[in-house]
Amino acid sequence: MKTITNPYPECDYTRKTRALSDAVELLQGKWKVMIIAVLGCRGRKRFSDLQQEITGIGAKMLTRELQTLEMNQLIKRTVCSTKPVTVRYEMTPYGQTLLKIVLELMDWGIAHRKHIMSPTLSVNSL
Template structure:
């Protein structure tokens, strides 16, 4: 049996995969990255505005996902003393550190869609 040779010694494989696992666990699911994207692109939003912008999410799920994002210091929640009470959500400076990654995912998704669409076009004989 051949010994394993690390072709990338600068890469702390175990440490980095643990970090990736942590990130994936935090951002898992259908909605968190979309919520982050809306807040990065559109700025501070009231709950109802956010609910409209994240298509398909239920109010209950949006509440739950915002709580997780707030707990992890990615989003802030501000309760305004208006009548009726208004609640606003905003990406934190720490949450903004995900902006570049989210935009890269958006770009990759757009390119992937083009690639798949081009590869499924019928070939003219």
């Protein structure tokens, strides 16, 4: 049997798992990653446009998630002095650094769906 060695020394591994925990905590829930995907792929959006594009999210939840993402400097909120007042959201340059990861996750999700839906898949092949 082949022995798998940890490529990270213990102290580095501990630091990296803490960082992973921070990232997962920031992005937890089903909405934040969706918001990042929409703003990252589609560009600047108004609140109502985001709510329409993200099926199933309520206004209160969208507001809460946007506030968290803004507080963590991943998105930028701009209030336009129009009548009525318009609020637009967009990715910050820092938030754009997450877009590559979100796109990779989307690609993995497509491949996973194909894998699971494959008629040749059986429990024994896993």
